[in-house]
Amino acid sequence: MPTNDDRRCFSHIRALMAGTREGMIAVAPDHTVRVLNEPAAEMLGLERTECVGAPSSVLGVPEFVPALKSAAAEWELVSSTFERAGHSYSFTVAPYTEDGGGTGTVITVRDDTELLAVRRRSEAILLSTSDGMLVFDAEDRLTFVNPAAEKILGRGAETLVGLKTDTWEVFGIAPDPAGPVREAGTQVREVRMEEPEHRIVDVRVDPVYDDRESYVGSVATIRDVTSEREAMQMKNEFVSTVSHELRTPLTSIKGYIDLILDGEAGEINEIQQEFLSIVKENSDRLVELINDMLDISRIESGRIVLKVQPLDVGERVAGAVNTFKAVTDQQGRTIHVDVPDDLPKAAGDPDRIGQVLINFVSNAIKYSPEGGDVHIKASVDDGCVKVAISDEGIGISPENQARLFTKFYRVDSSLTREIGGTGLGLSICKSIIELLGGQVGVDSEEGEGSTFWFTLPFASDRHVRTPSLEGPLGxxxxxxxxxxxxxxxxxxxxxxxxxxxxxxxxxxxxxxxxxxxxxxxxxxxxxxxxxxxxxxxxxxxxxxxxxxxxxxxxxxxxxxxxxxxxxxxxxxxxxxxxxxxxxxxxxxxxxxxxISSPLVLVTDDDRNIVDLLTRTLKQRGYAVMGAYNGKEAMAAVARRRPDAILLDLRMPVMDGYEVLQALKNDPETADIPVVIMSAFQPDRERENVLELASDLVGKPFDVEDFISHIESVIVREESVEGPPPESGTS
Known part of the structure; x- marks a missing residue:
């Protein structure tokens, strides 16, 4: 007989079964219904009292019969579905063993009507969308392909569903180097396909997670952008063609006007000077417009070339300020510069960053009609170098700020109409900065001036400046x-x-x-x-x-x-x-x-020493390249083989010992004479490396004596190529 504890336990279980949303039916080993909870009775349209103790056939679900037999015989879970009174149900049968022997079963029933309706609506949406949709499960197995994806991929769902792959090769698309989406996260890229026909597609793959942040699969969207890209290409080609056709006559117009203004065609009077200056000013504006149009075209078509290297922001700022010196002096205005001496190097293209700075400073001057100074400040901000250009001008409303960096947009005011412009400059600046991995923005209030700013990531060891080649003076x-x-x-x-x-x-x-x-x-x-x-x-x-x-x-x-x-x-x-x-x-x-002079590579992390030696060597008839660390020195040697190298030992990134060893281990550079210049005693553990050098000179040194010493090294070790120029002999 059941004990009181047994009765209490059964009461608890009975309460739990009654409170669940799923139907639960217990079938005894003799195939009679032992338990039928309220949700199950409601789903099946039965009375509990009439069913308990009756044969399982009273349940009226034919699909239960084979499932009950299979679960009891095979001792495994069995799942299936059935429909009743317009509802769709799924059920699972689980076996259990009673104390007296024999195998009973428990049926769990779930009403999936609403879920299936949602799924059908979702599938209808996926089937009707013009974008290709692919759904993968947690094992990266393809489970769903919509008709648009079938068309783009040129393969039917019957050949794709069930395929398991960690690449896109099965779809005629190269794999993403970023790796599986579960590890790399959302991936977006443009892909060119040639099979079954030429297409350009944008592919976006997003991981899908459940409520517990577990990875359950991914969804890929494929959009055919062939016509859009071809239209853009046609537009860019048109812009390029028209711009190119304009540049040839403009070269002659601008060049010959400059020659006339320089007096190459004889003396001109004041009126002629004035008229020609107007022509020159407007030809320069036309050149600027064409350059902006070409820049936009190159950026949109991905043909812009960026030379990313460690960037001294202070040097770029100084260059931009110098560009406007004549203008600010004439207007009685000042450009204030605040750049810390210890500001880290940024990763950027020197010419393009100069272009951005000139654009921002030019706007700061032009849009301050009542005058006022311009302030340029550089700082470290959230792991980046930030440069801000502030003016004391008219300011910009929030509505205009939102559209300021879009193509061809210009704030509509009497001042902007008077100044003119294409509305392309800020858009180009934004594109350049974003291509370099930075951000651009503006802070402004009407009547209170504006601050335009941009950020650049710090330079890393992989960014190496290639020293420029400077010819001798003369x-x-x-x-x-x-x-x-x-x-x-x-x-x-x-x-x-x-x-x-x-x-x-x-x-x-x-x-x-x-x-x-x-x-x-x-x-x-x-x-x-x-x-x-x-x-x-x-x-x-x-x-x-x-x-x-x-x-x-x-x-x-x-x-x-x-x-x-x-x-x-x-x-x-x-x-x-x-x-x-x-x-x-x-x-x-x-x-x-x-070409006509010996080339000397000067390598030292002290810029003052590099500048001093460069200037002195050029005056003595030498060509020079200046490097500030060992990696820059190796980049310089790769660009042009020098006739001699002046090398400091203690440098960042790559020191002089490493440079010397690399040079002497390469047959192409092993015979280049290297003169070591150092203020420190050599490292004892690396003294053997210094034996590879041609000479060693201690710092400080007399520059003239040092240059004469270098000349003797070049003559001694490279006499087969002739002596240095007369201006360089001592």
Missing amino acids: SPGGRVLVVDDCEDVANLIATYLSHRGYEVVKAYNAKEAWEYAVEFEPRVITLDVMVEEGAGFRLLEELKADPRTKDIPVVVLSIICDEAKSARSGATDYLEKPIDKARLMDMIDTLVGS
Whole structure:
């Protein structure tokens, strides 16, 4: 007989069964119904009192019969479904053993009607969406493919569902290098597919987690953006074509106006000077507009080239301030600069960051009609370098701030209409900063001025500055070959060079240029790569492949922006048209000087020492590269083999011992003479490395004596290449 404890335990169990939302039915080993809770009776439309003790057939669910037999016989869970009175149910049968022997079963019933309705609605949405949808389970097995995905992938659901893969190769898409989505998180990328047909698709894969933050699968969305990308490409090509066609005549217009204003065509009177200055100002504005349009086109098409390296923000700020010095002096205004001496290096492109700073400072000056100073502050902010440019101008409303960095947007006011502009500058700045991994923003109140700011991540060890090449000081000279199929532009460049003291040879097609390069052996070649509709690139590759011409530096001057391709083809430097005369002359002077003079690499983490030695060496007729750590020194050697290296021992990133060992272990650089300059006693454990150096000079030293000492080392160790120039001998 049941004890009181048994009765109390049964009462508790009975209460729990009555309170659950699931139907529960206990069937004895003799197949009679032992327990039927209230939810089960309601689902099946039965009276509990009529069912308890009756055969299980009274339940009226034929699907129960095989499930009960299978669970009892196989001693395993059995699941199935049935429908009744317009409802959909699922059930599970679990076996149990009674004390007296025999196997009973417990049926758990769940009403899935609402769940199935939600699922059907969700599937209907997924089936009707134009985006491809793929659903994966926790084992990365594909469980659902909608028709749009079938169309994009060119495969039916019957061939895809059930496939298990940790890559996208099965769908004709290369795997993501970031790894499985469960580890890498949401992944977004653009993919080009060629099978079953050419498509460009945006792929987004999101992990899915349950309420307990457990990974239960992922959902991939595939959007066909082929037509959008092709339309954008057509637009970019149109912008590029129109802009390029404008740049060629503008090169002549701007160049010859500059020559007239410089007095190259004779003296001009004040009225002529005034009129020509107006033409020059507006041609400069047109060039600026074209450059902005091309920048937008390059950014949108992914063709912008960024040279990311450790960036001294203070130097970039000083350069921007110097650009506006004449303007601020004339207006009686001041640009205040606050850049800490210990500000960390940022990771950035020097030219592009200079472009951003000039844009922000220019706006700060232009949009302060009543005057007022400009403040530039650099600081460390949340693991980044932050630069803020503040003005005392008209300010910007919150509504306008929200749209300020979008293309072609300009605040509508009498002042902005008077100043003019394209509304592209801030959009370009935002794109550049974001491509460099930073952020851009503005803080402003109407009538209280504005602060535009941007951030850049800190530079890491993988960012290495490549030292620039500086030619010796002195009078330039030698022969330069100018290659351009536009006679007016060729004559313009020739005029620049002739007035600088160079002998010029002009060629108007690739064949002529090749013949002149071999015949006249020029010191430098300027090349428009679009000569004969792009034959210039082939000419450049041929020049670099032939032993007779491979060492002649080639400066690409072109209306197209393809600096990366120019560099890959062997160009030494690159300059876009319309030509900046000062930059062109500086390039040519440096290249000619560095060819005719010994090249010295100065490596020291003390900038003052590098600057002092660089200036002195250039005055003595040497070409120079300046590096501030060992990695920069190795990058400089990779760019151009120096005739001698001056090397400090104690430097960050890569010290002098490591540089010396790397140089001497490489057959290509082992014979370069290295002069060690150090203020410290050598490390005893590494003294053997110093035996590889040509000489060692202690700091401090007399600069003139030191330079004379270097000259003797070069003469002693590289006498086969001749002595240094007369101006450098002692």
